[in-house]
Amino acid sequence: MNMKFFIPLFLFLALGALMLFGLTNDPKLIPSPFIGKPAPAFTLPQLFEDKTFSSDEMKGKVWILNLWASWCHSCQAEHRVLSRFIAEEKVPTVGLNYKDYGVAEYGDAGKQWLARLGNPYYAVVVDSKGEVGIDWGIVGVPETFIMDKKGIVRYKFTGPVYQQAVEEKLKPLVDKLLQEDG
Amino acid sequence: MRLSLKSLVNSFIVLLLLFGLTLAYAVKIEFHDFANKEQEHLYLQLIAELRCVKCQNQNLAESNAELAKDMRDKAYAMIIKGGTREDVIKYMTDRYGDFVLYNPPLKSKTWLLWFGPAVLLIFSLFYLLRRIRHQQQEVSAKEAMSDEQRDKMREILKQSQNNPTDKP
Numbered sequence: 001m002n003m004k005f006f007i008p009l010f011l012f013l014a015l016g017a018l019m020l021f022g023l024t025n026d027p028k029l030i031p032s033p034f035i036g037k038p039a040p041a042f043t044l045p046q047l048f049e050d051k052t053f054s055s056d057e058m059k060g061k062v063w064i065l066n067l068w069a070s071w072c073h074s075c076q077a078e079h080r081v082l083s084r085f086i087a088e089e090k091v092p093t094v095g096l097n098y099k100d101y102g103v104a105e106y107g108d109a110g111k112q113w114l115a116r117l118g119n120p121y122y123a124v125v126v127d128s129k130g131e132v133g134i135d136w137g138i139v140g141v142p143e144t145f146i147m148d149k150k151g152i153v154r155y156k157f158t159g160p161v162y163q164q165a166v167e168e169k170l171k172p173l174v175d176k177l178l179q180e181d182g
Numbered sequence: 183m184r185l186s187l188k189s190l191v192n193s194f195i196v197l198l199l200l201f202g203l204t205l206a207y208a209v210k211i212e213f214h215d216f217a218n219k220e221q222e223h224l225y226l227q228l229i230a231e232l233r234c235v236k237c238q239n240q241n242l243a244e245s246n247a248e249l250a251k252d253m254r255d256k257a258y259a260m261i262i263k264g265g266t267r268e269d270v271i272k273y274m275t276d277r278y279g280d281f282v283l284y285n286p287p288l289k290s291k292t293w294l295l296w297f298g299p300a301v302l303l304i305f306s307l308f309y310l311l312r313r314i315r316h317q318q319q320e321v322s323a324k325e326a327m328s329d330e331q332r333d334k335m336r337e338i339l340k341q342s343q344n345n346p347t348d349k350p
Contacts, residue, residue: 030235033279099248130252137277139235139249 032137032145032156039065039145039153042132044125047097047110053123055094058147062177064093065145066121067138069100070109075142076117078160082144083120085166089174095121098141102128146173149182212251214258221261228257228270231285235278 034040043054066082068075086093101110114124127133136145139158146155155173157165216222226243232253234245242250242257257270265273274282286292327335 030279030281033276130248131256134249134252134256134277139278 029158030139032153034137034145034153035156037153039147039151040132040135042125042127042135044096044127044132047101047114047124047126053094053125057123058092058094059151060149060182062091062149062174063122063147064091064174065096065136065147066093067096067098067133067136067141067143069098069141070106070113071100072098072141074160076113078142078162079117079120081163081166082161083118085161085170086120089171091174091178092122093120095119095124096132097124097126097128098133098138099128099130101126144170146170146177148177148180212254217262224267225258225261228261228267229254231283232257232271232274233282233284235282241284 039055041055043052046053064086068079082093097110100106101108110126114121125132136143142160144157144161145153146157148154154177155169157170161170214222214225216225229242232242234240234242234247234250234253236247236249237245240247240250242254253274256273260270260273271283280286280292286295288296
C-alpha cells in the first residue's frame, strides 16, 4: 500500500487534534497583562466607614483584591471558599464592590449580602461606576488578584474561585509570597 | 451595457441598505460632545477598532454590554482631555492586552498571524506548479514512442497512402 494515500488521513487527524485543543481553550480567560507589573493604585469610598481607602495602605503586605457584587451569582458561590481561605491564610483581602452599592436599583443589597454571607474583608471599597474596575482591566466579576509585598500583581483568577484552585494555586502562591522579602 | 448599469444600480441599493444597518447600530450609542471634528473622528475610529472583551466578537461601537459602555466612556474621557490615539490604545492594551485590538500589532508573537497566509499561499502555488509540471512530463513520457514503434508507424502510413482503397 502506498503511504501517499494516508497523507489526507494524517492531515485530518492533525487538524482534528488542533481543533480539540482549541475546545479546551476558554477564550474568556484573557491573560492579564498586569502580571509582573505594579498594581494600579486607587482611592475609593468604603462601604462601612466614612473615610476613603487607598491601595497605598497595603504597601509591604501580601494582599488580595477581590471584585464582587451582590447581583453576581457566581460571587456568592465563591464567597464561602474565599472566606475560608482568607481566614486560614490570614491574608488581608480588599473587597471591591463593583457597580453595586451607589447604583440606585441595588440600594443596600451589597451590605445585606455581606450581613447574610459574612464579611471576610480587611476593607470593602465601593466602585459604583466601575472606573477602578476598568483600571484593573476586569472583564466581569468575580475576579481576584494577588499582590506581593512590593505591590506587584502576581496572579489573577478570573471567575469564581473554587476549592481546588485555592489548594493548587492560591494557597501555594500566597505561602511563597509571604516568604519573599518586601 | 444597459444590463451592467442595472446591476450597478442594484449593488448600490444593496450597499445603501447595508449602510442603513450600520446606522441602526450607531443609534444605540450614547451621544457625546466633542471640542472639534478631529476628536469626534478619533473617538468613532477607536470604538470601531477596539474589541469589547466581554462580548468578544463585537467592537466597542456595536456592543451593548455595560463593560463596552464603560470602555467607550473611558476612551471619550481620555480624548476630550486631549489624549491621542496612541494614549487610548496604550491604556487599553496595558489593561486588556493586544487582545483588545482588532488590528493586531506586528511583532514576533504575531508573525504567524501576519505572514502565515502568504507563506501558505506561496507554498501551495509552488506545490501546484510542480505537480502540474510533473504530470505533463509523466504524460509525455507515457505517450512517447520508441524508435522501433516510430518506424512501424511510418511503415503503416506509407502503406495506407499507397493503397487509398483500403480506406474504411
